[in-house]
Amino acid sequence: MGPTPDFMRRIAAAAAAETLPRFRNGGLVDNKLAAGFDPVTEADKGAEKAIRTLIREEFPEHGIIGEEFGAENAGHSHVWVIDPIDGTRAFISGLPLWGTLVGLTVEGKAVAGLMSQPFIGELYFADGGGAFYEGPGGNRRLTTRPTTALGDATLCTTTPALFNGLRRALYDRVEQAVKLPRYGTDCYAYAMVAAGHVDLVVECDLQPYDIVGLIPIIEKAGGVITRWDGAAAEKGGDIVAAATPELHSQAMELLNAS
16 A cells, blocks of 8 residues: 555655754754765754654555665665755755655655655645645646657756766757756756656766655656666666656657767
């Protein structure tokens, strides 16, 4: 038995109770890297603890993998994957483009997921019945935009600076082919693909917790999401998400060109 929409809402609310009071509040930021900057806040830690508590109460036999507190019972067929704040850099900068990501995998396949942006008051989630939006403007089913040509597409990535060497050259080919590129959107970009506002997301070096919660939302809305090499996206890596199979195919041609 999978999660109900009510359980998705409970997860989002529990996380929001930890994140919202700390957003734009000048809280403590720690750095997880000795060389470089990988920020983590008390909001990240508090939200993940709250989500883990709910999952343990509702599905005590399931496994859990989280960005901040690692894995428990990860060999189970059903595993929850948590990113309490995807876009911590946006969070500490006061930009409302971060989100809480939670996904459920069954035998390694992402089958349900959510992206919650509580400051805006938006919840995007997918279960066995489809992909859905709840928030300002009214609740609705999510459907991707029917864009089939790169020249008509809006593309998002967090920043081109993340791509290096050949990958930067391949990414640049895609960006040069689209109508409109936008940066700095983190997980919110994938929600915009599912909602029919953005057509394409291209990113690199993602962890499973960065993407598992978003995969069902994209797929149940009619989109396609894979790694650049065509493999399943659940394990992370270099990711491309597209509104339509045609657009995905065109992006893949450029990303795999020699």
